[in-house]
Amino acid sequence: MKKDQYILGIETSCDETAVAIIKNGREIIANVVASQIESHKRFGGVVPEIASRHHVEQMTIVLEEALNKASMTMNDIDAVAVTEGPGLVGALLVGVNAAKAIAFAHQKPLIGVHHIAGHIYANRLIKEMTFPALALVVSGGHTELVYMKEHGDFEVIGETRDDAAGEAYDKVARVLNMPYPGGPHIDRLAHEGEATIKLPRAWLEEGSFDFSFSGLKSAVINTVHNAEQRGETILPEDLAASFQESVIEVLVTKTLKAVEAYDVKQLLLAGGVAANKGLRKALTETFKNKEEIDLVIPPLHLCTDNAAMIAAVGAIMFEKGVSSDMSMNANPGLDIQFQP
Amino acid sequence: MKILAIDTSNYTLGIALVDDDKIIGEYITNIKKNHSVRVMPAIEMLLKDCDTLPQDLEKIVVAEGPGSYTGVRIGVTIAKTLAWTLNIPLSGVSSLAVLAASAGSYFNGVISPLFDARRGQIYTGLYQFQESRLLDLTSDHLTLTVNWTQRLLEREEPVLFVGNDLSIHKEQIKADLGERAFFARLTEQNPRPAELAILGRDKEAVNIHNFVPNYIRLAEAEAKWIEATKGSKSQ
Numbered sequence: 001m002k003k004d005q006y007i008l009g010i011e012t013s014c015d016e017t018a019v020a021i022i023k024n025g026r027e028i029i030a031n032v033v034a035s036q037i038e039s040h041k042r043f044g045g046v047v048p049e050i051a052s053r054h055h056v057e058q059m060t061i062v063l064e065e066a067l068n069k070a071s072m073t074m075n076d077i078d079a080v081a082v083t084e085g086p087g088l089v090g091a092l093l094v095g096v097n098a099a100k101a102i103a104f105a106h107q108k109p110l111i112g113v114h115h116i117a118g119h120i121y122a123n124r125l126i127k128e129m130t131f132p133a134l135a136l137v138v139s140g141g142h143t144e145l146v147y148m149k150e151h152g153d154f155e156v157i158g159e160t161r162d163d164a165a166g167e168a169y170d171k172v173a174r175v176l177n178m179p180y181p182g183g184p185h186i187d188r189l190a191h192e193g194e195a196t197i198k199l200p201r202a203w204l205e206e207g208s209f210d211f212s213f214s215g216l217k218s219a220v221i222n223t224v225h226n227a228e229q230r231g232e233t234i235l236p237e238d239l240a241a242s243f244q245e246s247v248i249e250v251l252v253t254k255t256l257k258a259v260e261a262y263d264v265k266q267l268l269l270a271g272g273v274a275a276n277k278g279l280r281k282a283l284t285e286t287f288k289n290k291e292e293i294d295l296v297i298p299p300l301h302l303c304t305d306n307a308a309m310i311a312a313v314g315a316i317m318f319e320k321g322v323s324s325d326m327s328m329n330a331n332p333g334l335d336i337q338f339q340p
Numbered sequence: 341m342k343i344l345a346i347d348t349s350n351y352t353l354g355i356a357l358v359d360d361d362k363i364i365g366e367y368i369t370n371i372k373k374n375h376s377v378r379v380m381p382a383i384e385m386l387l388k389d390c391d392t393l394p395q396d397l398e399k400i401v402v403a404e405g406p407g408s409y410t411g412v413r414i415g416v417t418i419a420k421t422l423a424w425t426l427n428i429p430l431s432g433v434s435s436l437a438v439l440a441a442s443a444g445s446y447f448n449g450v451i452s453p454l455f456d457a458r459r460g461q462i463y464t465g466l467y468q469f470q471e472s473r474l475l476d477l478t479s480d481h482l483t484l485t486v487n488w489t490q491r492l493l494e495r496e497e498p499v500l501f502v503g504n505d506l507s508i509h510k511e512q513i514k515a516d517l518g519e520r521a522f523f524a525r526l527t528e529q530n531p532r533p534a535e536l537a538i539l540g541r542d543k544e545a546v547n548i549h550n551f552v553p554n555y556i557r558l559a560e561a562e563a564k565w566i567e568a569t570k571g572s573k574s575q
């Protein structure tokens with residue numbers, strides 16, 4: 001009989017201090033997230049130095065809470081997985097050094113995990129993955145289409161050439177005078193309005209799976225300024241709805257084309273913007289009649305940053321025998337490929 | 341009691357393993373290199389060379405700052421995590437106190453350890469050995485070197501300056517304090533991790549979860565925010 005495998009995951013790449021324990025790669029035993037969002041709200045965005053300071057304050061508290069929730073000690077843990085990058089370097093450093101210390105103290109393997117691989121693997125906590133798979137990753141810092149032949153194999157087939165989708169949401173939210181973080185506000189507002197304002201869609205050249213959102217963002221800003229100059233009022237609800245429609249149309253259309261081009265079995269939604277109701281709805285409707293494609297959308301709490309998703313990648317890497325030594329560093333520009 | 345001491349607060353990376361009154365091992369480098377990559381391998385190597393397992397450790401002592409924000413955080417994060425997970429006590433010691441202790445025990449006067457803080461500023465404090473105990477006469481703080489030397493002029497005693505950043509401020513100090521200024525020897529400019537261990541050995545243990553670095557300064561955004569909210573309240 002195979003022994004159960006337990007991975008402890010640590011995530012500190014941005015403004016959440018998170019620790020989780022998962023069993024056999026798929027079952028969440030504990031998933032603790034200490035959010036700093038209240039502290040950063042007053043600055044209208046995440047301040048890296050303050051994020052790093054909060055991580056130091058929270059780190060051992062969150063570790064203890066996760067082990068207590070799981071009723072486990074480090075003796076029960078097989079390996080320690082930690083977000084190695086990308087992210088804010090000062091914030092990553094806290095998680096990486098805590099992971100190194102705890103792995104060293106108990107002589108457990110240390111595994112460095114790519115943050116976006118983590119977002120993709122949040123899906124495996126819901127449903128077993130089938131390959132080939134395609135992941136649509138949408139977050140504050142990323143908009144990517146990632147093709148996966150098998151576990152641990154990531155090929156970025158499309159990515160944003162300028163702003164990430166989440167970034168565009170935050171910037172448009174600022175134009176509409178909404179508090180940080182703006183994404184959820186736009187999403188909510190979009191559902192109250194109608195997409196009556198003509199905004200561009202950046203399809204880029206034929207066959208490209210890349211994205212671009214800076215033109216759309218500028219168009220929104222211009223629309224607001226022009227209306228102000230003419231003394232007209234634009235309903236923020238309608239602007240939000242029009243903006244959201246443009247973003248989602250591009251995301252969904254390109255995803256659909258990629259699904260067909262790569263003939264994948266499973267489509268995985270990943271990243272913080274995956275919490276967006278409009279996007280979830282549009283994807284669900286688009287793939288409703290395509291029974292050959294298994295669409296997986298994680299619940300909201302697994303879309304935002306958490307450590308269960310990091311542990312989930314760690315579980316696969318542990319099985320493959322991939323680990324790091326004590327010289328592991330935080331790597332804000334880490335590449336998603338980790339094939340040994 | 342086996343103590344592991346960790347200092348990554350400034351350029352000097354220092355690790356020491358001390359058992360009661362015996363200095364078992366020390367690792368020191370004074371180079372501009374990434375602490376995050378090197379601290380844990382240094383700890384791993386020192387413990388291995390000294391046939392000590394993590395489970396043999398009975399106390400962790402860390403240099404709590406002032407210094408580089410990132411550097412201090414790396415050391416404190418490792419120290420907190422080790423102490424918590426090994427279930428052993430943790431003590432924090434001023435990074436400046438370590439410098440003072442590294443050079444000043446036979447000096448008949450006061451000791452001013454310092455780290456450069458750019459733009460003519462230093463992190464410093466005032467220490468003195470009395471009956472072989474190191475006393476903290478002020479609190480560690482950030483000051484302009486010229487203001488600091490004026491304060492020291494008012495105390496009519498010799499002052500020993502210590503630290504690898506002395507070269508940046510030596511001329512100013514000499515000009516202001518003249519013959520009252522003494523400078524530690526080259527071999528005493530590195531903060532010694534064994535001194536850190538000994539200073540921490542006798543210190544009360546902290547609450548591990550609540551322990552944070554002594555940054556001295558607020559984060560810039562925080563300071564500006566406080567300034568701005570003060571302004572809006574008084575209007």
Ligand SMILES: [Zn+2]
Pocket residue numbers: 115119139271272304305
């Ligand atoms: Zn994320």
